[in-house]
Amino acid sequence: MKELSGSELAKKRAAEKACELVKDGMAVGLGTGSTAAYAIRLLGRRVRDEGLDIVGVPTSYASEELAIEYGIPLVSLAERPELDIDIDGADQVDASLNLIKGGGAAHTREKVVACSSRLFVVVIDDKKMKDLLSRPVPIEVLPYARRLVERKVAELGGRCMMRMGTGKDGPIISDNGNIIMDCDFGPIESPALLSQKLSAIPGLVEHGIFTNADIVYIGYEDRVESLE
């Protein structure tokens, strides 16, 4: 088997720790991104090898594809509106368990699933821990509302950049058919306040600040630490 690099090993360790919380009979939110993918693959192997009896709710088409490939039975939120646990990655985390998510443009569904779960578990490698959240905040925007959203974000002190695909692909389009912008606010002193203000902008479908994590597992090359 291929040797994992330091940060990949750290992600895998964090995902493994989170998967220990998953038991028979649970409905599990399946996050998006490379760290959440370790959890999906691991849960899939437990379904196949140990007969683990779970159902999954994917947070993106990418996670749905991976879960199908790994044999995790899937249900919709319409069928299971309340989940036992959600395991997802993040782009940055502070010591108060505030997160920036949406590096994979999936934060809208990720937030719906996280808020539908009794336990929201975040898995990261140690490089994602920061004193203050500072990377641009992803926002999903109704294309019709783009200019209004840009203006309202500027009034809050942020600068919006449309997220573009590689090459000549044009703007990135979310699984919900909307555009994604990354809004630079510099260091964010109060994530909860900014979250509230962004949520009040018409046409801004969802933003990537999450304030509802229950546990964060931080993977290192040789260990896992937790924040609760």
Ligand code: 5RP
């Ligand atoms: C996708 C996300 C991801 O969870 C986040 O970008 C982290 O991804 P990775 O584990 O690949 O670093 O929010 O929208």
